[in-house]
Amino acid sequence: MNRVGVALIGCGGISLQNHLPGLALCPQATVVALCDTDAGALERARRALDVAVITTRYEDILRRADVQAVILATPNVSHAPIALAAVAAGKHVFCEKPIAMNLAEAERMCAAARQAGVRHMTAFTYRFVPAMRYLAHLVRTGQLGEPCHFRACRLQDWGQRAIGWRQVARLAGTGELGDMLSHRIDYAHLLVGRVDRLAAATRRFHDQREGQPSDLEDWAALVADFTNGATGVWESSKVATGRGEGAHSQDYVEVNGTEGSAVFQLEHPHELQVARRGEPALRTVPVPAEFLKWPGSPRDPAQGDPLISFRYDQDFEFIQAIVEQRPCVPSWVEGAQAQAVMDAAVTAARERRWVTVPSL
Ligand SMILES: NC(=O)c1ccc[n+]([C@@H]2O[C@H](COP(=O)([O-])OP(=O)(O)OC[C@H]3O[C@@H](n4cnc5c(N)ncnc54)[C@H](O)[C@@H]3O)[C@@H](O)[C@H]2O)c1
Numbered sequence: 001m002n003r004v005g006v007a008l009i010g011c012g013g014i015s016l017q018n019h020l021p022g023l024a025l026c027p028q029a030t031v032v033a034l035c036d037t038d039a040g041a042l043e044r045a046r047r048a049l050d051v052a053v054i055t056t057r058y059e060d061i062l063r064r065a066d067v068q069a070v071i072l073a074t075p076n077v078s079h080a081p082i083a084l085a086a087v088a089a090g091k092h093v094f095c096e097k098p099i100a101m102n103l104a105e106a107e108r109m110c111a112a113a114r115q116a117g118v119r120h121m122t123a124f125t126y127r128f129v130p131a132m133r134y135l136a137h138l139v140r141t142g143q144l145g146e147p148c149h150f151r152a153c154r155l156q157d158w159g160q161r162a163i164g165w166r167q168v169a170r171l172a173g174t175g176e177l178g179d180m181l182s183h184r185i186d187y188a189h190l191l192v193g194r195v196d197r198l199a200a201a202t203r204r205f206h207d208q209r210e211g212q213p214s215d216l217e218d219w220a221a222l223v224a225d226f227t228n229g230a231t232g233v234w235e236s237s238k239v240a241t242g243r244g245e246g247a248h249s250q251d252y253v254e255v256n257g258t259e260g261s262a263v264f265q266l267e268h269p270h271e272l273q274v275a276r277r278g279e280p281a282l283r284t285v286p287v288p289a290e291f292l293k294w295p296g297s298p299r300d301p302a303q304g305d306p307l308i309s310f311r312y313d314q315d316f317e318f319i320q321a322i323v324e325q326r327p328c329v330p331s332w333v334e335g336a337q338a339q340a341v342m343d344a345a346v347t348a349a350r351e352r353r354w355v356t357v358p359s360l
Contacts, residue, residue, distance in 0.1 A: 001177060002028060002323065003028055003029075003030060004028055004029050004030070004068050004069050004092075004319050004322050005030055005032040005033075005064075005066045005067050005068050005069070006030065006032065006067070006068075006070070006071060006250060006319075007021060007031070007032060007033035007034070007035060007053075007061045007064070007067045007070050007071070008020070008031065008034050008035065008067075008068045008070075008071050008073065008132075009035045009036075009061060009070055009072050009073070009074060009082060009086075010035070010036060010071075010072060010073035010075075010078075010096075011035070011036040011041045011042055011043055011044070011057045011073075012036070012072035012073065014073050014096060014123075015071065015073045015252040016044070016045060016048055017043065017199070017249060017269060017308075017311075018123075018314070019071050019073065019094075019261045019315055020045070020048055020049055020310045021111070021312055022070075022125050022304075022311065022312035022314060022315030022316065023061075023311070023315050023319070025297070025298055025299055025312050025315070025316060026315060026319040027298065028317050028319055029069075029181045029319045030119075030316070031049055031053060031065060031066055032051065032052075032053060032064070032066050033053035033054070033055065033061050033067055034049070034051050034053070034054045034055075034065075035054070035056065035057070035058050035060070035061050035088065036056065037056050037167050038056075039056065040099065042056065043056050050123075053097055054275065055103055057184075058082050058085070058086075059085070059208055061091070062085055062089040063232050065148050065335060066107065068077055068091065068092060068093060068322070069092040069093070069094070069119075069318070069319070069322055070086045070091045070092070070093050070094070071093075071094045071312050071315075071318075072086070072093055072094065072095045072096060074098045074164075074166075075122075075165040075171045075172065076096075076098055076100070076101060076171065076172050076173050076178060077101060077165075077170065077171045077172070077173070079095055079096065079098075079099055079100055079101075079102065079105075079109075079288060080099075080100045080105035080106075080108065080109055081309035083095050083099070083112075084108065084112055086117055087109070087112045087113050087116045087120075088112070088116070089191070090116060090118065091118060091317075091323050092117065092118045092119035092322050093113070093119075093120055093121070094120075094121040094314075094315070094318040095109075095120070095121070095122060095275055095332065095335065096123045097122055097124065097125075097178075097182050097186075097335060097338070098173065098174075098178040098182045098335070098338065098339060098342065099122055099218045099248075099332055099336070099339065100173075100339055101120050101173040102173065102339065102343055103336065103339045103340050103343045103358070104197075104251075104337075106332065106335060106336035106339040106340075107253065107336055107360070108335055109332050109335075109336070110234070110332045110336050110360075111160075113332055117244075119318070119321050119322050119327070119328050120304060120328060120332040121314075121317070121318045121321070121328035121329075121330065121331055121332070122181055122186075122330050122331065122332055122334055122335030122338075124182075124186040124330045124334060124338075125183070125311050125314055125356070126183050126186075126187065126251070126266065127187075127190060127330060127358075128185065128294060128311065128314050128317075129264075129266060129268055129269045129285050130263075130270050130271050130287045130291050130292045130293070130301070130306075130310060130311045130315045131264050131268065131271060131291075131312050132187065132253075132264055133189075133285075133287075134272060134287045134288065134291040135191065135253070135255065135262050135272055135317075136159070136190050136191060137189070137266050137291065138173075138260075138262055138272075138274070138315060139191050139192075139255060139257070142259075142263065143259065143262070143356050144255055144257030144258075144259055144262060144303060145257040145258030145259030145260065145277075146228075146230075146233070146258045147191070147192045147230045147254050147256070147257045148257060148258060148309060148330055149230060149231050149233075149254070149255070149256040150187075150188050150191060150192045150221055150226070150230060150231070150232040150233070150235050150253075150254075150255055151232075151234075151252075151253065151254040151255075151256075152187060152188065152233070152234045152235075152236075152252065152254075153234075153235050153236075153238070153250060153251075153252040154180045154181070154183075154184055154235070154236040154250065154251050154252075155235075155236075155237050155240035155243040155249060156180070156237065156238055156243055156244065156246075156247060156248035156249045156250075157238075157239070157240055157241050157242055158238040158239065158245065158251070159217075159227075159239070160206050160208075160209055160210065161210060162210035162211075162212050163209060163211060163214075164180055164206075164208045165215075166216070167209050167212065167214035167215070168215065168216070168218070169214075169215045169216050172216060174216060174217070174219040174342060174346060175200065175202070175204070175214075175216030175218060175220075175238075176202070176217050176218055176219055176236050176237065176238055177217065177220045177236075177342050177345060177346070178342060179238075180236045180238075181220050181342070181345075182338050182339075182342060183223075183237040183271060184234050184236065184253070185234070185252050185338045185341045185342065185357075186330065186334060186337075186338050187231050188224075188226075188234075188314070189337055189338065191253075191255055192226050192228065192230050192232065192245055192252075192255070193226050193228050193230075193358065194226065194227045194228075194337070194346075194357070195224045195225070195227070195232065195341050195357045196224070196225045196226060196227045196356065196357065197224065197344075197354050197355060197356045197357060198222050198223065198224035198225075198232075198341065198344055198345060198348055198354065198357065199218065199222070199223050199224075199348050199354045199355075200221065200222045200223075200288045200344075200345035200346075200348040200349040200355075201220070201221050201223075201349050202217035202219065202345075202346075202349040203217055203218065203220075203221045204216065204217050204218055204219075204221045205218045205219065205239045206218060206239070207226060207281035215251075216343040218238045218239045219235075219236070219237045219238070219239060219347065220234075220235075220236050220239065220349075221234060221235045221236075221262055222234040222341075222345055224341075231304060239311050244254075245283055245356065247266055247267070247268060247308070248305040248307070250265075251265065251266035251267070251298050252264070252265055253265075259277050260274060260275060260276040260277055261274070261275050261277065261282070262274045263282060264276075264306070267307070269287075269307060269310060270286060270287045270301075270306055271284050271286050271287060272284075272285050272287065274286070281301075282298050293310075293313060294313035294314075294316055294317055296316070296320060297300065297312075297313045297316045298316070299312055299316070315331060333360065336360055337360060340357050340358055340360060341357055344356070344357045344358075349356065
C-alpha cells in the first residue's frame with residue numbers, strides 16, 4: 001500500500017495539536033475525512049484542514065473505501081466500541097490512550113485486531129521523546145546494569161478548573177490514573193519490564209470543578225514490584241499548586257541500575273542526566289543525533305519547538321507500519337498492558353491491599 005487514506009474520529013484538542021500536523025509530515029498519508037459529534041469541533045478541524053468529507057457519525061467513515069486508517073481521539077468511553085467497529089470494517093486504527101475503560105475491553109480490542117490482521121497502535125506519545133528513546137537504549141544495552149529502581153513523578157497545577165469529560169467516571173473510566181499515569185506506566189514497561197504486583201492510593205480533592213460534579217481522582221500513587229525484582233514508585237497530580245501545566249510542568253523519570261543511574265525530564269527533551277557507578281553526581285549528557293527522531297521520520301529535529309515536534313513521529317510510525325505491513329510500536333498490546341496495571345491500581349486503592357497484575 002503506497003497511499004493511506006486517513007480519517008480522524010474525534011477532532012478535539014489532541015487531534016488538532018498532534019495528529020493533523022503529524023499526518024502532514026507523512027508523505028504517504030492523505031486525510032480524507034473528519035468526524036466529530038460536535039458541529040463546532042468539526043468546523044474548527046475543517047478550518048485547520050479543508051477536507052471534503054465531514055460527518056458527525058463514525059459509521060459513515062467506516063463505510064468508506066477511501067479510508068484505510070482511522071485515528072481515534074474521542075473521550076475514553078467510546079474508544080472500544082468505535083475501535084471494534086473500525087477493525088470489523090478492516091480499518092487500521094491508531095487509538096488514543098488509555099485505549100479502553102478496562103482490561104476486558106482492551107483485550108477484546110487486541111483479539112479483534114489480531115484476527116482481522118489490521119495495524120493497531122496506542123498513543124503513548126512520550127515514548128517518542130528523544131531523551132526517552134535514548135534512556136530506553138541505555139537500559140536495553142545494559143549501560144545502567146540491572147535495573148533496581150524505577151521512579152516517575154508527574155506534577156501539574158490544574159487547580160479547580162472544569163476539565164469536561166475528564167472529570168466524569170462514566171466517560172473517562174479513571175481520572176489522573178488514565179489521563180497522566182498511564183503514560184508513566186508505559187515508561188516503566190518500556191524501561192524495566194512487567195509489573196508483578198502493586199499497592200496504590202488515589203484521592204479526589206475537588207468534588208466539583210467550576211460548579212460541575214467530579215467523581216474521579218485528581219491524584220494517584222503506586223508502589224510496585226516488577227517481575228525482574230526491581231521496584232517502582234509513581235506519583236501523579238493535577239493539584240500540585242504552582243507547578244504549571246503541560247510540557248513545562250514536572251514529568252520526571254529516574255532509573256537506578258547496578259551500573260548507573262539516569263534521569264529524564266520532559267522539559268529537557270534532548271538531554272539526560274547520567275551517573276555511572278563510582279561517579280559522585282549526575283552529569284548532563286546530550287541525546288545523540290540518531291535518537292533525535294524516529295527512524296526514517298522526515299521531521300527535522302532542529303525545526304519547531306522540541307517539546308512539541310517529537311509528537312508528530314507517532315503518526316509517522318502508524319503510517320509507516322501500514323505501508324511496511326509490520327506491527328506498530330507501541331501497539332494495543334502495550335495499551336492493554338498499561339490497562340492491566342491501571343485496573344490493578346483501581347482495585348488496590350479501593351480495597352487497600354496489594355494486587356497481582358495479570359500477565360496478558
Ligand atoms: N497521547 C496524549 O498525550 C494525549 C493527550 C491528550 C489527550 N489524549 C487522549 O485523546 C483522547 C481525546 O482527548 P482530547 O483532549 O482531544 O479531548 P477533547 O474533548 O478535546 O476532544 C474529543 C473530541 O471527541 C468528540 N467526540 C466525542 N464522542 C464522539 C464520538 N462518539 N464520535 C466522534 N467524535 C466524538 C468530542 O466532540 C470532542 O471534539 C482521550 O482519550 C485522551 O485521553 C491523549
